[in-house]
Amino acid sequence: MEKSKKSEVIAKMKLRFEESEAVFAVSQNKMTVAETEDLRKQLRGVSSSYLVSKNTLARIGVKGTDFECILPHLSGQTALVFSKDITGTAKVISEYASKSEDKITLVCGGYNGKVLSVAEIKTLAQLPSMDELRAKIIAVIQTPAQRMATLSQAPASQIARVLKAYSEKQ
Numbered sequence: 001m002e003k004s005k006k007s008e009v010i011a012k013m014k015l016r017f018e019e020s021e022a023v024f025a026v027s028q029n030k031m032t033v034a035e036t037e038d039l040r041k042q043l044r045g046v047s048s049s050y051l052v053s054k055n056t057l058a059r060i061g062v063k064g065t066d067f068e069c070i071l072p073h074l075s076g077q078t079a080l081v082f083s084k085d086i087t088g089t090a091k092v093i094s095e096y097a098s099k100s101e102d103k104i105t106l107v108c109g110g111y112n113g114k115v116l117s118v119a120e121i122k123t124l125a126q127l128p129s130m131d132e133l134r135a136k137i138i139a140v141i142q143t144p145a146q147r148m149a150t151l152s153q154a155p156a157s158q159i160a161r162v163l164k165a166y167s168e169k170q
Contacts, residue, residue, distance in 0.1 A: 006057060013053065013061030022086040023067045024093055024121065025107040028052070028079050035103065039096055043081060046088030046129070052079045067110035078107065086111060087127045094125035 017023065028036075040050045053061075055074045062068055083089035090109070097104050109116035109124075116124070128136070 009053070009057055010061045013051070013057065014065065016049070016051070016082045017062055017065040017067050020067075020082040020084065022083040022089065022109060022111045022116075023070060024081040024083065024089065024109040024116075025070055025073050026079050026081060026093060026097070027105045027107050028077050029103055029105075031100075031103045035100070039092075039104070042092045042096065043089065046092055047084040048089040048092070049082045050079060051082065066113045069113055069115045070108055070110040073108045073115070079104075085130055087124050088129040088131075090121050090124035090127075091129065094122055 031039075036050070036052075043050050055076075055078055058074050058078070058080060059071055062071055062074075081089060081093060093104075093106060097106055106118045106121055108118070109121050
């Protein structure tokens with residue numbers, strides 16, 4: 001690769017590091033193009049991207065960012081996952097790794113300048129995603145309104161029943 005192309009790749013990678021909320025390093029082994037594309041498609045669904053790069057370029061690109069902590073883990077056949085939704089991305093990567101028959105394994109993650117272990121990533125994967133949390137909050141907010149509407153209609157129906165019974169007696 002020419003030096004100008006390398007510096008362009010490094011600049012793009014540095015931009016991805018700066019725009020990401022979290023970064024995950026995964027070790028990939030014998031993944032087919034179709035499997036890689038399937039993983040990329042799933043990751044796009046949770047506002048993430050998957051990048052296979054030379055470790056040398058990744059080491060240069062990560063320097064000076066919040067994710068410099070993952071530098072020691074960049075060895076072997078490593079791919080990086082840049083994330084804007086940490087829980088959704090952790091969920092996708094964990095599920096894919098468990099189904100991939102050791103073709104892809106979690107190495108580490110980076111968040112707020114700290115390294116995330118594989119166990120911490122798996123714990124994150126069990127948390128609800130932002131969309132799931134939003135749905136739960138909306139459900140909690142709507143429940144009291146629904147109960148108020150039910151309660152406000154209940155006395156009216158009871159009053160109508162009492163009036164009907166009273167009119168039938170006379």
